[in-house]
Amino acid sequence: MREFALIDRLSQRLANRRADTRLGIGDDGALVAPSAGQELAITTDTLIAGRHFPVDTSAFDIGYKALAVNLSDLAAMGADPAWVTIALAAPELNAGWCDALLDGALAAIGDASVDIVGGDTTRGELSLTITAIGCLPAGAALRRSGARVGDLIAVTGTLGDAAYGLQCWPTRDNATRDQQFFIDRLARPQWRPGAALRGLVNAAIDISDGLAADLEHVLSASEVGARLDIDTLPTSESMMRSCDRETRLGLQWSGGDDYELCVTLNEAQLDRARAAIDCPLTVIGEIEAEIGLRAFDRHGVRWNSDKARGWDHFA
Numbered sequence: 001m002r003e004f005a006l007i008d009r010l011s012q013r014l015a016n017r018r019a020d021t022r023l024g025i026g027d028d029g030a031l032v033a034p035s036a037g038q039e040l041a042i043t044t045d046t047l048i049a050g051r052h053f054p055v056d057t058s059a060f061d062i063g064y065k066a067l068a069v070n071l072s073d074l075a076a077m078g079a080d081p082a083w084v085t086i087a088l089a090a091p092e093l094n095a096g097w098c099d100a101l102l103d104g105a106l107a108a109i110g111d112a113s114v115d116i117v118g119g120d121t122t123r124g125e126l127s128l129t130i131t132a133i134g135c136l137p138a139g140a141a142l143r144r145s146g147a148r149v150g151d152l153i154a155v156t157g158t159l160g161d162a163a164y165g166l167q168c169w170p171t172r173d174n175a176t177r178d179q180q181f182f183i184d185r186l187a188r189p190q191w192r193p194g195a196a197l198r199g200l201v202n203a204a205i206d207i208s209d210g211l212a213a214d215l216e217h218v219l220s221a222s223e224v225g226a227r228l229d230i231d232t233l234p235t236s237e238s239m240m241r242s243c244d245r246e247t248r249l250g251l252q253w254s255g256g257d258d259y260e261l262c263v264t265l266n267e268a269q270l271d272r273a274r275a276a277i278d279c280p281l282t283v284i285g286e287i288e289a290e291i292g293l294r295a296f297d298r299h300g301v302r303w304n305s306d307k308a309r310g311w312d313h314f315a
């Protein structure tokens with residue numbers, strides 16, 4: 001298939017959902033009309049074959065993950081996702097493969113009010129760069145710098161599953177149910193509706209590089225420290241069955257690819273935050289004045305947190 005055949009195919013399949021999308025695919029740029037009083041949150045993330053996903057990942061899963069990780073960044077800003085562009089580089093264009101990629105992208109969007117308003121198509125090694133734009137009332141964004149001494153630290157969902165999924169990847173053709181669960185967590189991360197936490201939490205980040213590394217970004221932006229109770233890290237049943245404690249804690253601490261939200265909030269808002277977000281929200285620690293990230297086990301013994309700190313492309 002040629003470049004313009006793909007673009008025609010895309011525009012035929014994409015119907016705009018939003019009244020404030022004035023012009024989608026087809027011109028030199030898209031046109032959108034945000035409401036007065038709103039701010040736009042803008043984020044971009046690239047996924048490269050062999051680096052962000054195994055080279056033999058299905059087109060559906062590549063499309064899914066590319067959208068999910070970007071919508072997760074908007075969620076971490078507390079923005080309602082609204083528009084995305086998809087820049088695709090591929091060695092060749094195969095119609096069935098492109099359809100499956102778009103199926104995956106649309107599945108990750110789900111019933112969110114998001115329009116794919118543009119993109120770019122080039123020949124090259126397989127990679128996707130998504131730009132996602134979200135809306136929120138001016139001043140209401142969830143920033144990394146908002147954590148306050150005394151805040152609780154909480155995370156959505158469970159941690160470590162996707163990092164273990166990467167280790168399970170070689171089993172994918174005859175995976176056990178637990179191994180398949182981990183592989184699915186890697187391939188199709190569930191982005192969380194962070195916009196629902198606006199006004200309820202003081203700071204937020206999504207966990208892409210690993211809990212420790214990403215929480216450190218919040219701590220340094222907020223000029224505070226934290227104490228974590230390592231035995232409270234939310235753990236899936238599959239993970240409990242599959243890994244010993246040290247392996248599990250290593251994956252949860254610094255494995256990355258979780259795309260869960262880590263937030264800090266006043267204890268008085270905890271019940272409201274839990275009611276607002278449609279997934280478990282587990283308290284794992286507290287913000288303290290003393291700079292640095294400290295972890296302790298349930299007996300109060302310091303957990304060796306000098307282990308690998310998280311994903312760094314250039315480490």
Ligand SMILES: Nc1ncnc2c1ncn2[C@@H]1O[C@H](COP(=O)(O)OP(=O)(O)OP(=O)(O)O)[C@@H](O)[C@H]1O
Nearest residue numbers: 043044045046069073076205206207208209214217
């Ligand atoms: N090449 C670049 N040019 C300009 N800004 C950049 C560049 N790379 C990163 N940034 C900015 O640096 C900040 C942190 O980027 P980073 O990619 O680490 O985001 P993240 O949300 O922590 O991680 P992830 O990419 O896993 O979602 C963001 O504000 C991002 O826009």
Ligand SMILES: Cc1ncc(C[n+]2csc(CCOP(=O)(O)O)c2C)c(N)n1
Nearest residue numbers: 050051052053054208209255256257311
């Ligand atoms: C094949 C393969 N190898 C390694 C990993 C792990 N991984 C890659 S990038 C990243 C952090 C987020 O990326 P970024 O910071 O670019 O957003 C993680 C945890 C993977 N998913 N697939």
Ligand SMILES: [Mg+2]
Nearest residue numbers: 073076206208
């Ligand atoms: Mg992020």
